[in-house]
Amino acid sequence: MAETEQQGGSTPEDEAAEANTTFMVPKKEISMVPDMGKWKRSQAYADYMGFILTLNEGIKGKKLTSEYKVSETVEKLLDLLGTLDRWINETPPVDQPSRFGNKAYRTWYAKLEQEAEALVSAVLCADKHPAAPEIAVYLKEAVGNSTRIDYGTGHEAAFAAFLCCLCKVGALRVDDQLAIVFKVFNRYLEVMRKLQRYYRMEPAGSQGVWGLDDFQFLPFIWGSAQFVDHPTLEPRHFIDEKVVNEYHPDYMFLECIKFINEMKTGPFAEHSNQLWNISAVPSWSKVNQGLIRMYKAECLEKFPVIQHFKFGSLLSIEPTKP
Known part of the structure; x- marks a missing residue:
């Protein structure tokens, strides 16, 4: 089924097909529930889902520790994430009465807001620098909300969108697929877990025990x-x-699962009921297909998540081309 869905979307093979693009700073387009139809018919939705499913196919049956090519762009992305990690060390939590949502996160985030374009430019070749202001927006959206000091699957989707945009401008290529998930996305998860721990970030839009996980979804699909x-x-x-x-x-x-076990106490079946249910599914391919359906229904088709998604020239709100 995944194969048929991939046809309409962009893949890491979309080299520099965007050479003639006029880049723009992405903005919100989904302001009311009826706008959700625009999103599901959009080129952005097809490209985003195509990207997720292409990577899903590419990593089937492969370990994080398997051998794969690591390109210069991947190395630069790891440097970028290393910088974000270092800034956490340089921005210790402050003393405050409330236990959750440490305000030092806002200081950390302000630094990213200031530096995001330069960080993205450092990843791109000189001829791709005009794309940096557009792509940087997704990086800033990918690390949580500085007002609410929360993080959730919408922020995670922004990071996947960031990687998808890098593919669309040709910075990441088809032979980077394994490294995109196993190196870059995995490193991103490490930094996000550190943020969540360090600043006691709230889960954004958590469904509690009825959600798959407080913070992530994609690593369960790809995992x-x-x-x-x-x-x-x-x-x-x-x-x-x-x-x-x-x-x-x-x-x-x-x-x-290891991170959940470290962060939560009590019986697994109680604090992570949806995952407990998944453990009863007979095969991993069924788990994988079910999680893709669940991701669409619980994240990509939920207004509270998608109202924050931003659209530009690379991920366009325009309807898919027939």
């Missing part, structure tokens, strides 16, 4: 793809702590 056709590990195994401890360096899904 389940890694397990497709695994000879021994089945979905029922990920709730076994011994399995998690042994195999988490190889599998994104288990890294997520």
Whole structure:
């Protein structure tokens, strides 16, 4: 099914097809619930889903520790994420009465807001620099909200959109697929987990025990793809702590479970009921397909999430071309 959906979307193969693009600073286009139809018919939706599904196919059955090409652009993205990580160390939490939402996050975020364009320019070749102001918006949206000091799947989607834009301008290419997920996205998750811990960020729009996870969704999709056709590990195994401890360096899904186990107390079935239910699904390919459907329904088709999404020339609100 995924293959048919990929046809309308952009993939990391979209080299510099955007050479003639007039770049623009992305802005919100979804202001009311009826606008959601515009989003689902948009080129941005097709490109975004095509990107997610292409990566999903590319990493099936592969470990985080497998060998793959690491391009210069990937190295530069890792440097960018390393800078964000270093800024956390340089911006310690402040003493405040409320336990959650440490205000030092706003100082950290202000630095990113100031530096985002320069950080993105450093990733791009000189001839792609005109795209930096547009692409930088997605980077700023990808790390949480500085007013509410929260983070959720909408912010995660902005980071995927950031990577998708880098593909559309030809900075990332089709042979970067494994590195996009295993190196760049995985490093992004590490930095986000550090932010969440350090500044005690609130989950944005959390559904509590009825949500898949307080903060992330994509690593569960891509993480389940890694397990497709695994000879021994089945979905029922990920709730076994011994399995998690042994195999988490190889599998994104288990890294997520490990983080949940560290952050939450009490029986897994109570604090992570949806994941507990998933452990009863018979095969990883069924888990993977189910999570893609759930992602569309619970994230991409929910107004509270998509109202914050921004549209420019690279991810356009215009309807998909027939």
